[in-house]
Amino acid sequence: MKSLDELTKIRSEALRAVDASNTSGNDKKIIVRIGMATCGITAGARQTLTRLLDLMGQDRAAHIKVLQTGCMGNCDMEPILEVVDLEGVVTRYERVGIQEVEKLYYDVLRTPGVKSKGKKTKTVSLEGGEGSGKTTLLAMLKDHFEARGLDVMITREPGGVRIAEKIREIILDVEHTEMDVRTEALLYAAARRQHLTQKVLPELGKLDLVLFDRFVDSSVVYQGYVREIGMDEVYELNRFATEDFLPDMTIYLDVDPAEGLKRVYGDSGREINRLDLEAAEFHVKVRQGYRILLSEHSERIVEVDASRPVEAVFEDVKNLLDNLLNRA
Template structure:
C-alpha cells in the first residue's frame, strides 16, 4: 500500500466538513499526489445507499446492533470500492469519519461495548486503520447549538435528533478512543474559530508527514 490514509473525527457539530473544505486546497498544494476526500457512512454508490437507511429520520425503530452492523457493512463496501484502490495507486485518502466514529457512537453512546464494536470493524476493514486521525473536540452543547443554528443548510439526520445525553456520551466515547490510540490521534480544540482550527489541522498533518520523512518511516 503506497498511499496515505488520514481520517477526521468529531461529534456532531464539530465542524469537520467546513475544516476539510478549507484545508484541502492547501494539502493539494503541498503534495503532487492525488488527494481524495471521502466520507462515512457512504463514499461509494452502494455505501451511500446504506447511509440513507442508517440516517433516515423515520427509522427510529432501528436496533442498536443493526445500526452498528450497517455502519460496518457500509465501511467495508467503501473500502473495497474506493479507499483500497486509491491507496494502492499511491493516492492520499482523507475520510470524514471512520472506525473511531463507530466506537464512540455505537460502542459507547449506544452501550454495545468498545471491544465488541472494535472487533466487528476489524473484520470489516481487515485491520486497516488510518496512519493519522485528527479528532475535532467540541462539547455536545456547543455542537448541537451549531447544528440548530445552521439547520436550514445542514442535513438533519436521525442521530442529530438524539437527546443531549446521547451526544455527551458520544464525546466521552471519543475521549476514550483518544486514550486508547494516542500515537495515532491528534486532538484539536474545535470550539475555536474556523480559521484557527483549520490552521492547527493542516499543521498536524504536515508535522506528521515531516516526522515520518525524518525518521525514514
C-alpha cells in the first residue's frame, strides 16, 4: 500500500507528463473532450477525468490531448466524453464512469490511428442576403436527403438554445437603437458559440449532414463589412468564438437585393426585424461584402446564382452537397 504522499507524487508526475504532451510539438493528437459543467461533475466526470489522466500518465501517452469543456447538452447522460480521432471524426461516449473510461482508453485511445465507429458528419452553411432563399432551400434539402436515408439537421442560430435565444432578443430588439456595432458583433459571436457547443458539436459523429442557416460569414459581412468593423477583425473574433470550427463548405446564394427584398416583403407571414427595416443601400452593401468574401475565400465558399427559379437553385445546391457527401 502506498502512502498518500507517494500517491500524490505519482499523480502529479503523471499530470506533468500529460501536460507536457499537450503543449509540445505540432503532431496531430487524438482529442478527448470531457464535459465538466456541474451536471458532469455531479455525475462523476471528475473521477472519470482523473482515471483517464492517470492511465495516460502511466503510458506517457503524448498522442492524446484532453480538453475540459462545459455542459455537453444532455445532462442525463453525463459523464460524456467526445473523442476526435486523428482524421477529425468525432465519437461521443455517454455515461462514462471509471470502468468505461478504462475500456475506452485501452480499446480506442491507447493505440493511435484506430478508426472510430462514428460517422463523418459533413457540415454546410448557406449564406446570402435577405430573400436569397436560404430557409426555403434548407427545408427542401432536408426533405431530399432524409428521403435518401440520411440523418440531417438544419440549424439556425440561436436554434432553441435558451442562452443564445436571449442574446438574439437583445440584438434584434427594435428599441436598442443605441447598440454599438462591436457590441452587436460580440453578441452574435456569443450566441454563435453557445449554439455551436450546445446544439451542433454534440451531433458531430452522429449525423450525416448538418446544414447551417447562416454562420460566421454572416458576421464577417454584416458586422465586418457593412458595419465597417473590418472583415478580418470580425473573422478573428469568430475564430475565438468557434475555436476555428468552420463548415466543410459554405454556399453563397447570390441575388440582386431588390429581388430578394421583393420576395421577402411579398411574404406577409415573415418576421420583420430591425435589420429588415434598414435602407435598401444596406442590402446592396451586404451583397458587395459577400462578393469580397467570395473572391478572397473561393477555396471554401461556392457561389450559386439564386436569382433563378427555386427548383434550379435547389438542383445546383443539391449537386454540391452530393459531391461533398461523396468525398472521403
